[in-house]
Amino acid sequence: MARILFGKTLLSLSIAAVVSACSPQPAVKTPAAADNTNQIANLSVSNPSNFARHQQTLLLPFSDLGVSAEQAQALVALAGDTAVASQLIDHSGDGTKDTLLLQFELTAAEHKPLRIVNDRARFNDQQLPKRTQAEISHKVGGQWQDAKYIGGQFQNVTELTPPPQYTDHSEWIRYEGPGIESDKVGYRIYLDWRNGFDVFGNKTGAPVLQQVGLDGYKSYHAMADWGMDLLKVGKSLGAGGFGYWDGDKVQLVSSVSGHSAKVIENGALYSALQIQYKDWQIAGKTTQLTANLSMTAGSRLVHTRLSLSEPLDNIAIGLVKLPNTTLLQGKQDIPGHSWTYLATWGEQTLTGGNDKLGMAILFKHSAKKTITSDDNSHVAVLTPSGSALEYYFLSAWDGEPGGIQTEAEFVAYLQQTVEQLTLTPRLRLKTTLSEQQKAQPLTAEVALDWSERLAASEMSRQTPFYAYGGWDYERQRPSKWEYTTGLQLQAYDDLLKLRPNPKWQQVLSEVIDSFITADGDIRTYKLSNYNIDSLNSGNMLLREYQRNPKPQYKQALDLLRKQLTEHPRTAEGAFWHKKIYPHQLWLDGVYMGMPFLANYTKTFEQGHAFDEVVKEFSISRAKLRDPNTGLYYHAWDEARAQAWADKDTGLASQFWGRGLGWLAMALVDVLEIIPEQQTELRQPLLDMSAELADALVKVQDHDTGTWYQILDKPQAAGNYLESSASSMFTYFFAKGVNNGYLPPRYKATAIKAYQGLVDEFILLHPDNSVSLVNTCQVAGLGFGRDGSYEYYMSEPVFRNDAKANGPFIMAGVQIAKLLATN
Known part of the structure; x- marks a missing residue:
């Protein structure tokens, strides 16, 4: 790995030069909505839910808007001619403003157009009521007597590091720690060994922390005009705190050498705190823990982002365990990227009455290790992503203005909340910076430029x-050794045939070589998993072997070939997708396995397995193709045993874009491998290609030339133009025409599709790097993934994903070849 890192260091020095050298330098193309030099971007925001989203918050990094921090100081969003509520924030917590935060209303399934401008006068005119607050306040003018501070008065500060003698009940920090609130509810975080999270109930509908505890440490435990401290935290995690699960109980973040707290933002719409826990001694490690906590106006949620200098195997988050409460748990049979919750509801306040309080922690299902408890807390034990963990906590008191009154209302609120976290708004962003550089006519060189710019980034x-x-x-x-690695490396390899770059070629070789042991084993690969996805990187290994025929490379290739020899199959001979997906044929698997099998058998077996390759396509057509539309369903279950499978046909219910994209790429790639003289073997693939091309044109978006996540439902709530499928189909059409698999009339289809890829999905940043946006990060079936339309909408919309980057780079190469034939 040291060689790879060193190679990257060398490469990073030349990235800016490479990007700059291949950057188009067109005349400025003025966006349609812009009539002045202050235009920054046009943005369309779509609500993917069939319910209204009140006070929807949207974060737009300056880098996405194509402006530097200095250029962004007067950014304003307009809906028509009306300014949208906004705030410039430091989202990263590093002390520099980096993001434009917007807040607005979205009706059910609404598409809202917005315009981002740099207009200082209009920016200065925004007079927003203050609806969030972050506060740290401690006493000055008194003196320490042992661990207690005597006398003095409170002073607000933006940063605070308590002295060594500070502990619980020292009466030095007002309400014992930093506070954060919205106009709904407030929270305090004990800045001592307890690290408990407490709740301030708010009766006013406006921030109240500035008046809490000014007259002493007991006053906020009684009902006041503003509200009161609602919770008995004790030794628990309180209202959403965190610690470590030792197998029996939560270990609080107690064994530390010190704390520091900082107000990152204290604004009208967004406020944030950062807390540093120094030298946390836990699980035999010493780690530096940073917690970033933020709230937005109108919301009860605290967004909590934890980072560790040394990774831990778990982080425990939870809620105080109190009598007279009901424990509530969100759905568990759901996709891993979906959000869920653990919550309590009941008479769990200190008011002395029969008022109700709901509390919840919200987390991604994939992060959950277990739900458990100890004597003090209900606990969700989560697995960090490397050294980071993200979650939310919230409280809902029936005493707040318009507060939630019943358990049923609280559950409905939680269900809508997790949907809003899971189904993020769909964005189409067109920035002035991006549009300027996309304005030049499309040529072969321009297409290669875009591939090279994304590859450089x-x-x-x-x-x-x-x-x-x-x-x-x-x-x-x-x-790991997995298909995305091979896909991205193959894209580079295709590009380098037209734009050679020895440094990049060296990186490709080093990445592949790093997985192959001296005796021909493949690190992180396990044959007995019978995972057909694992074969795709074998294509890149074969290319590397042809350049550098090391014996261990051949042994590794033979190992992958052995998998296909032993791989379980359906009754008619189609390969199962994975051992853990028995009796299932997926479109994805045709691409993962068949180009490799074709490449291997051509290179080492005189093509003896070509008939197996073609058979896989033929079975896929017979089982997965819909005769009415010509489109293919994502998967088929021969056993009809899966929840996603139709009990009569065994078919999944949706035409997923990328699934069909895998098949489309597999067709043209395999046709390139099987020799032209083997006409009988090739004809089924040529027929499938012609059928598929006709079907894809019918569902191609007329305006953009791209394709939707679910191909046949462009108007359904939440559906979006998706970059990986669109890139794959562009590659299919361009390569099909280039190689004579498709008639020349599809040249126009390919060019329109490619122009749409660039226009819709390429986003330029001020450092001259580019991103490819609006990619479905992942989609599958089973294990909580029910195959419904709603499921495909629930998967995260991502950027710079190899499953889109690779096909985009490949598509650019094929378009360059197509245009070069003029």
């Missing part, structure tokens, strides 16, 4: 770290 962001021992930033886990 990814060489800096991710590609070298796909090596064994590296980190997969997309999946937030150690790098």
Whole structure:
């Protein structure tokens, strides 16, 4: 891995030069909505839910808007001619403003157009009521007597590091720690060994922390005009605190050498705190823990982002365990990226009455290790993503203005909340910076430029770290031998045939080589898993072997071939997708396995397995193709046993874009491998290609030339133009025409699709790097994934994902070849 890191260091020095050298330098193209030089971007925001989203918050990084921090100081969003509530914030917590925060109303399934401008006069005119607050206040003018502070008066500060003698009940920090609140509810975080999270009930509908505890440490435990401290925290995690699960109980963040707290933001719409826990001694490690906590106006939620200098195997989050409460748990049979909750409801306040309080922690299902409890807390034990963990906590008191009154209302609120976290608003962003550089006519060189620019950006962001021992930033886990690595590397390899770059070629070789042992084994690969996805990187290994025929490479290739020899199959001979997905044929698997099998058998077996390759396509057509539309369903279950499978046909219910994209790429890739003289073998693939091309044109978006996540439902709530499928189909059409698999009339289809890829999905940043946006991060079936339309909408919409980057780069190469034939 050291070689890879060193290679990346060298490469990073040349990234800016490479990007700059291949950057188009067109005349300025003025966006349609812009009539002045202050235009920054046009934005369309779509509500993916069939219910209204009140006070929807949206974060737009300055880098996405194409402006520097200095250029962004007067950014304003307009709906028509009306300014949208906004705030410039430091979202990263590093002391520099980096993001434009917007807040607005969205009706059910609404598409809202917005315009971002740099207008200082209009910015200065925004007079927003203060609806959030972050506060740290401690006494000055008194003196310490042992561990208690005597006398003095409170003074607000933006940063605070307590002295060594400070502990609980020292009466030095007002309400014993930093506070954060919205106009709904407030929280305090004990800045001592307890690290408990407490709740301030708010009766006013406006921030109240500035008046809490000014007259002493007991006053907020009695009802006041503003509200009161609602919770008995004790030794628990309180209202959403965190610690470590030792197998029996939560270990609080207690054994530390000190704390520091800082107000990051204290604004009208957004406030944030950062707390540093120094030298936390836990699980045999010493780690530096940073907690970033933020709230937005109109919301009860605290967004909590934890980072560790030394990773831990778990973080425990939870709620105080109190009598007279009901424990509530969100859905568990759901996809891993979906959010869920653990909550309590009941008479759990200190008011002395029969008022009700609901509390909840919200987390991604994939992070959950277990739900448990100890004597003090209800606990969700979570697995961090490397050294980071993200979650939310909230409280809902029936005494707040318009507060939630019943358990049923609280559950309905939680269900809508997790949907809003899971189904993020759909965005189409067109920035002035991006539009300027997209204005030039499309030529072969321009297409290669875009492929090279994305490749250069990814060489800096991710590609070298796909090596064994590296980190997969997309999946937030150690790098493995998997299909995404091979896909991205093959895209580079295609590009380098037209735009040679020895440094990049060296990185590709080092990444592949890092997985192959001296005796021909493949690190992180396990044949007995019978996972057909694992074969795709074999294509890149074969290319590397042809350049550098090391014996261990051949042994590794033979190992992958052995998998296909033993791989379980359906009754008619189609490969199962994985051993853990028995009797199932997926479109994805056709791409993962068949180009490799075709490549291997051509290179080492004189093509003896070509008939097996073609058979896989033929069975896929027979089982998965819908005769009415010509589209293919995502998967088929021969056993009809899966919850997602139709009990009569065994078919999944949706035409998923990327699933069909995998098949489309597999067709043209395999046709390139099987020799032209083997006409009988090739004809079924040529027929499938012609059928598929006709079907895809019918569902191609007329305006943009791209395709939707679910191909046949463009108007359904939440559906969006998706970059990986669109890139794959562009590659299919361009390569099909280039190689004569498709008639020349599809050249126009390919060019329109490619122009749409660039226009819709390429986003330029001020440092001249580019991103590819609006990619479905992952989609599958089973294990909580029910295959419904709603499921495909629930998967995260991502950027710079290898499953889109690779096909985009490949598509650019094929378009360049197509245009070069003029």
